[in-house]
Amino acid sequence: MSDKAENTTAAQASSEFVISECEPLKEYEQLMDTNVTSEELDDKTSKENFKKIGLAVHDVIFKLVFDCKQEARTESQHKAGELLAEYKSDACFYAPWPYNEWIVKLRDELLKQEQLDFWRDVVVKKQLGPCWARDSDAFDSEDKPPLEFYAHAGCVAPFAASLKVKASNTDQTEETPETDADRVAAMTGNFEAVITADNPLKQYRDLMKRFVVVNIHVDDDIHKASVQKIATAVRSIICQLLFEGTPTQQEYDTASELLQEYKSDAAFYGPWDYNDWIVELRDRLLERNMLEFWSEKIVKLELGPCCSRDSDFFDRDDSIPVEFYNRGGCTAPFDPPVVEQD
Amino acid sequence: MSGLRFQSLLAVGATALGAFYLGSYTERQQGNNNKESAGLCRLPGLPVFGTVSAAALIPPSEVNLNATPSRISQIMKFGFPGLDHVRSQSDYVLSYDRRNRIPHWVFEHLTAASVAKNDAVDRAKCDFRPDESIHPFFRAQNTDYRKSGYDRGHMAAAGNHRLHQKHCDDTFLLSNMAPQVGQGFNRDAWNSLEMYVRKLTQSYANVYVCTGPLYLPHKEDDGKMYVKYEVIGSNTVAVPTHFYKVIVSEAADQRLHMESYIMPNKVISNDTPLQVFQVPPESVERAAGLLFFDQINRKQLATINGKKV
Numbered sequence: 163m164s165d166k167a168e169n170t171t172a173a174q175a176s177s178e179f180v181i182s183e184c185e186p187l188k189e190y191e192q193l194m195d196t197n198v199t200s201e202e203l204d205d206k207t208s209k210e211n212f213k214k215i216g217l218a219v220h221d222v223i224f225k226l227v228f229d230c231k232q233e234a235r236t237e238s239q240h241k242a243g244e245l246l247a248e249y250k251s252d253a254c255f256y257a258p259w260p261y262n263e264w265i266v267k268l269r270d271e272l273l274k275q276e277q278l279d280f281w282r283d284v285v286v287k288k289q290l291g292p293c294w295a296r297d298s299d300a301f302d303s304e305d306k307p308p309l310e311f312y313a314h315a316g317c318v319a320p321f322a323a324s325l326k327v328k329a330s331n332t333d334q335t336e337e338t339p340e341t342d343a344d345r346v347a348a349m350t351g352n353f354e355a356v357i358t359a360d361n362p363l364k365q366y367r368d369l370m371k372r373f374v375v376v377n378i379h380v381d382d383d384i385h386k387a388s389v390q391k392i393a394t395a396v397r398s399i400i401c402q403l404l405f406e407g408t409p410t411q412q413e414y415d416t417a418s419e420l421l422q423e424y425k426s427d428a429a430f431y432g433p434w435d436y437n438d439w440i441v442e443l444r445d446r447l448l449e450r451n452m453l454e455f456w457s458e459k460i461v462k463l464e465l466g467p468c469c470s471r472d473s474d475f476f477d478r479d480d481s482i483p484v485e486f487y488n489r490g491g492c493t494a495p496f497d498p499p500v501v502e503q504d
Numbered sequence: 505m506s507g508l509r510f511q512s513l514l515a516v517g518a519t520a521l522g523a524f525y526l527g528s529y530t531e532r533q534q535g536n537n538n539k540e541s542a543g544l545c546r547l548p549g550l551p552v553f554g555t556v557s558a559a560a561l562i563p564p565s566e567v568n569l570n571a572t573p574s575r576i577s578q579i580m581k582f583g584f585p586g587l588d589h590v591r592s593q594s595d596y597v598l599s600y601d602r603r604n605r606i607p608h609w610v611f612e613h614l615t616a617a618s619v620a621k622n623d624a625v626d627r628a629k630c631d632f633r634p635d636e637s638i639h640p641f642f643r644a645q646n647t648d649y650r651k652s653g654y655d656r657g658h659m660a661a662a663g664n665h666r667l668h669q670k671h672c673d674d675t676f677l678l679s680n681m682a683p684q685v686g687q688g689f690n691r692d693a694w695n696s697l698e699m700y701v702r703k704l705t706q707s708y709a710n711v712y713v714c715t716g717p718l719y720l721p722h723k724e725d726d727g728k729m730y731v732k733y734e735v736i737g738s739n740t741v742a743v744p745t746h747f748y749k750v751i752v753s754e755a756a757d758q759r760l761h762m763e764s765y766i767m768p769n770k771v772i773s774n775d776t777p778l779q780v781f782q783v784p785p786e787s788v789e790r791a792a793g794l795l796f797f798d799q800i801n802r803k804q805l806a807t808i809n810g811k812k813v
Binding site for chain 1: 631632
């Protein structure tokens, strides 16, 4: 098309991009500034350059993670994690597909070489798996979330819980519409929120489906009150399951499943009540020394207060509830956020 | 005598004709040398055809990779909403708003076949790219959208054009994009509306849909109305306040059903039913400054937004 000869920079002329192991993030950012994000470049050139820079990133990350000496491991893994996060955010915009292919290779190598700390603490925790609708505009809600990618070495995708509620929403649209009586109840908020210890999850879902996730326009105040009503019922049944008599393993599991589902709904409809109540629940658990439920369910499944990790009520300016988890010898199942310095 | 006169007439005529052709030839040559060094070639905008006839169905086996006149007239069967900078892509038609660097409208014609999952079409091969056919002054670029907080939101959705790889590729031109709120809108609620439109092809033989941006006024504290919208990037790409879709579905019995939607360009909760966004088609027309499907008499529609006319 047009004559690009005059705006080739020295960097473009040398098609070799290399990133060394001493300050990889800095070098990467410099390469990006000159060869990709600069407004002088035309689109084709910057995309080709991004591809080449990507190859350099792949190389240096593999070196940092797999070829470093034992004593320097922590530092070099930290460098690799930083670089990977930055590289992924650019890949989401410029070229998600090659990233998605490569990150699978990196994962497989991590698992093969049993670099599980890097896998768990960096790739899973920071959600550095394949780009998808959460982080890239090349995708939408019809694309499959990369759940499977994370399901290795005892990990689950950090966003698994929030997808559950979405799924129940979409199931609902495929079904026949609600009955007239339910529709009137949803419009007016006149219904009984009954949840018993006998299969509470199913009852909870059913209530949500009939009176909250409905295909009609419900006045906002009534809608809020309905959500509140069902939430109150869920909270009391969870307390009943956990604190009445000696709970069986079955009751523990039921309570935690319900709690997960309730949390992901709360993250969507309004997390404030949940965030207050979960602190109370935590304190009651610790009072009674129910450490197993605390560490295996609440901490591991990240059932603490909703935050920007799982709810669109929050963004990066909001603090992440790291401190909530520092009880009973546990720590948050994710890294404390890095305070950015401009 | 008369023979002589005839000869001289012939000579004069031939000279005149020769001079005319020589003149126009040199004119053309000069014109060619004056091409801008940037190498921009003028591309035809509006496809003008000798006749605009009602569309005949193209046999489904034939996949057209260029915007053929028959395909364009099929897509635009019910009239052009406006005529500003009309471009035809292989499977949709677009009117480009040079001032705002996004479309005025895009028009699509969907069938069950064109929206069906197709293994021969690979989304991973599609790439957001600037539209070289638009003058550089008015072109949106990837850099405008990067870190802007907005998605590159398709007006003609990629999922509507699955008959051929090229049809899908064409939807990734930045001339078909507008800045859309990502999570909660482009990738969710707006996507649901797109899916709903595709679903209509299961009940209707032909679905025609016009999609575009709106810049709606709102009242400020001084009691006056203002239109206010953000612009992003060095090319100042406009961020619309709302988007519309006006849809006409043609049933097997030839009856036409119209639906129209306006959605705000912001986070919309997942459980909001689409009906909430239905509006009378006239209100979209007034707001957009365009007339949709004006070849159809509204009284002849079977339903509008699900209600009998």
